[in-house]
């Protein structure tokens with residue numbers, strides 16, 4: 001039990017000094033005419049080939065131009081509210097995205113209307129790297145800037161990267177046990193932990209910047225190892241797991257993290273090295289486009305083509321273990337902000353990242369920009 005859990009005197013004080021919670025996410029289009037503006041926003045100033053953008057546009061158009069991500073976040077908001085209420089916490093929750101309405105600036109307006117002076121942000125992005133952390137912090141800074149004088153003095157903080165938190169870990173474990181346990185021949189299955197590929201240069205610089213680097217890959221590898229051990233012992237098997245990547249988007253000349261999930265499935269089939277693949281997209285917290293298209297559609301088709309049995313592990317989504325974990329993280333962050341001694345709840349020892357990002361961590365390799373929630 002975390003040390004702060006007993007100290008919840010009244011409905012507003014539990015998360016004090018925070019007066020509003022901000023759920024921050026990536027965003028996605030909700031209608032065909034929003035697809036291209038969304039893609040242009042996401043890739044502004046980046047080296048993404050036109051062919052890749054057209055292909056990704058097709059993934060959205062194939063689904064009526066609507067990404068699942070915003071609806072998933074609407075569900076998460078309802079569950080988060082319910083879990084806060086269950087614990088007697090009345091602090092309001094607002095929602096904002098980096099790349100689609102409601103934008104971060106909309107959320108800042110809403111928070112100010114609610115009387116916010118100090119906001120605590122929890123992201124749907126659980127790991128450390130420029131794309132998963134600093135870019136959100138930069139966009140928060142830009143949003144507060146956009147709102148202008150009304151936001152003067154508003155403080156915006158953030159919950160630490162939480163991929164190693166027991167709430168997330170246990171949600172994955174439960175789903176993994178169910179997926180592996182349902183296989184006809186689980187002993188020969190290979191677990192493929194999947195996350196979003198990023199440029200190797202972005203992984204090399206992920207972390208606090210004092211020579212650590214590769215924190216993005218390391219966080220996933222360590223979560224995967226722990227999950228493989230846990231699921232093996234729970235099912236009495238000696239399973240093997242490894243980290244693979246999806247959704248590469250840069251030009252072929254630019255190195256991105258490999259192997260790609262499809263290539264690895266083909267290779268395992270060629271080598272007859274596995275009786276099935278269990279695909280666990282630990283890089284994501286819900287079934288958005290990367291999961292439903294790149295894994296459930298593409299990787300599943302690759303597996304069918306090479307005759308490899310394929311099962312995809314459920315994402316945390318609105319699993320109560322995950323939602324409870326998010327509320328625990330908010331309480332932990334509030335206790336830290338009050339200056340209390342906090343023993344962070346961690347599944348992976350050594351994986352507790354600071355909630356106030358260090359100067360220069362996970363840097364923007366193009367243009368340095370102002371960012372909130374850090375000491376730089």
Ligand SMILES: CC1=C(CCC(=O)O)c2cc3nc(cc4[nH]c(cc5[nH]c(cc1n2)c(C)c5CCC(=O)O)c(CCC(=O)O)c4C)C(CCC(=O)O)=C3C
Pocket residue numbers: 026027028029039042043046048052053056067068069124125126129131132196197198199247248249250283288289290
């Ligand atoms: C690390 C990471 C996460 C996980 C952390 C987090 O969740 O934030 C993530 C999530 C997501 N990425 C998403 C969508 C896209 N990402 C793109 C492009 C890129 N992603 C990158 C990285 C990541 N992305 C990178 C390095 C690029 C290259 C361009 C750039 O350097 O910025 C592009 C452009 C086209 C393409 O190239 O694919 C799209 C459309 C959606 C929404 C899905 C939906 O609609 O349901 C979500 C949740």
Ligand SMILES: [Fe+2]
Pocket residue numbers: 196
């Ligand atoms: Fe992405």
